[in-house]
Amino acid sequence: MPELPEVETIRRDLAKYFKKLRLSDLVVKERRLLQNCSPPKLRKLIGQRLESVGRRAKFLILDFGRHAIVIHLRMTGDFFLSEKKHTSLIFKFEGGKQLYLDDPRRFATLYLAESAKLNKLEPLRNLGVEPFQQNYQFPRFEKLLQTKQEIKRLLLDQRKIAGLGNIYASEILFAAKIHPKRPANELSEAEARRLYEKIPKILKLAIENQGTSIATYRTLSGEPGGFQNLLQVYGREGERCYACDTIIAKIIQGGRSTYFCPQCQA
């Protein structure tokens, strides 16, 4: 479910509500959430303060000083202030504040890591460039395109550009006017530059709108985001393009749906 804008929205809310609070209890309700630690080991964080809430690509990083919890929400993971139907994990903080990780499909993953060695944690180690970091520069981006892989698939490859998912890959390609099946290494310089610029532009707009709520994603307080109202192509198969009135098409790439305008993205 959540891509970079949704995870960033959650990160900001978590920081706002829980930063600097001391953890008073931790209840693991879904054992398969834990990837590299046992419940007792995780519970050793009790008594520590939540120093900061960070994000790397789609991973949330709850830093408790010496150790950090790294969580990937996958398809349906989401954080709430009140208990929902599919609770995987409960954080209790000093003062009685509680935080619930809800995850109907139970795909979410959690890792415990030493804060100083976060970069060495397996799932974080191979992540590609982050669209909002300084190393996101055009020459570097251009090098990532030196493959005949279909551009839509490349955008989903977290080892290249980290944080994009199925919604924003389609939306970004529409904004850049590039057909999703174009081989990456056949994009013109102008197309590559458009793509490079649209990636952070669309993500920023989505973050400003608190992400996209279609099925399960909601903000920490339970409110839907707003970007679903601004989608140009995702989920719009058979409807008309807002720009040119052409019928929006849907194809499958790598087992995932891709939506695009055959006219604007010829």
Added chain:
DNA sequence: AGTATAACCTGTCTGC
């Protein structure tokens, strides 16, 4: 090298 498919799970929607 690049692509497709299935698998991990549950919920929701569509069509009969």
Added chain:
DNA sequence: TGCAGACAGGTTATAC
């Protein structure tokens, strides 16, 4: 109303 099948915002292993 019931039931089967398709599909879902992610990632990974395996097979052509």
